[in-house]
Amino acid sequence: MAYPVSMRIRVLFLLTLASLLFSSFRSPLGEKAIEVDFSVLAGFPYKEGMSLPAEIKKLDGKLVRLVGFLRNEEQQVACHEFWLVNQNCDCQGGPKMNEWVFCTMAGDKTVDLGDEPGIVVGRLEVGEKKEGEFVLSLYRLEVQKVD
């Protein structure tokens, strides 16, 4: 059965509109990661319960690229979760509360940890996650890639 011309034009118009709408959304693959330094994440004196600086809050939900040392106290290989910190050894004092980023690998991915700094790219979540009276983490990263 042949469709009327007006119907075909209407469908073509709707298809064109739909493709224009989709192309206006940025594809996650095309999003560029923001370079973030620990001097920013830890560049303020943090106290539990405080309102975080605007510079930090605006990083919430953003795709970021961070350099740091990967740590997991239980295992060194095939880690699904790890902490990213900005120092290798705690012999001069442990990292401060805002110098820890809790990282979770996307999907079933794992990573082997070493002694050297790694480059981690992922979506950052900013804000206190608490359990009882303690803050479990201030920064969390859903990791897409580790170099």
Add this chain to the structure above:
Amino acid sequence: MSTKPSQVPPKNRYMRFVRAACTRNPLIRVQAARRLKGAGNPGWEAISIFISKHGIEILSAELVQVLGRLGSPKAMIWLRQVHDKPSFPWPPQALRALAENGDKKDLPLFCRKLKDPSASIRLAALQGLAHTEGKTAIPIIRKFLSDTSPAVRIGAAKTLLETGDPMGLPVLVESLNLQDRVLDLDLAAAPRMEAHRLLRRYFRDPKLGQLPRDPQAFATFADRKIHLLLKRSYRLPALARGTFPEPKFVFLAERRSCRKGDFILRIDAEGSVWIGESPPYRSKNLDGKQLLHLFQKISTKPIGKAKKIRCDYIRIAWAPGKRLRRAPGDFPPSWAPFFALLRKWEQAEIAK
């Protein structure tokens, strides 16, 4: 017959913080340890009950560190007795806890530990000296700007800055360019990052504006600023040079231990053995081919679940991407001849 409330022993209100200070989450450990500051003898009582139940091996670095801020003389006495015990897991943290107490009684201990073969112990001793003696310790701390370990050189510069002395700044600037590669490992990455972090903090001043983000641009900026600041007082110890001529290394055996000391050995493509780090020196007596021959007999296949690494570890690297890093004593018996030869060589180098 019910027990009257007055007959029930009061629960130590610090006990839950002591338990939390030894938990798996590092942020909880930091917060719980902080809540023990100034707890005095009741805080120490809770900790000693915990130790008697679970042993000293379960203690966390954060809990040991806070002992210096408990405000309990009993805690200090205990630290002085226990820090050298083989089973005590955190010797550098114990030294730092004693350092924070600032008791001159501990000066002989800090002076003795300045000669320790472990970089982390020497660092903790430097901090102890600075806390106890203040500016009078500056001449001694300055000597450590030419320590054999880049971590100690940078730590000495940091300690000097904390006492108001800028003479360690040239070492920090030079450390921004530190190079030390073995196979695909960058042994200088951690000291470079630490120097970078310290200098960014030092230069953080709204009047200076935004600091350069590019590492090379920041290094140039820092170098210019420090030369302007120090002028003729600018001194860089020869050992603290960031780059040095290095051959192509094909093998690394590295031990970092706050109990047995640090020992870093590498073998170049010609079979020569190099000892130390940044810069290493070539040993004239040792034959690297002998060690490589022993190593080739060992199976380096995955050797089971690794024990938890705390402070001390051994790392072996033999090809790009091929390496093992495990706690000392966590290698199978087949590795025994290899470690025996390494131990023999280490003792020969110490005896020289």
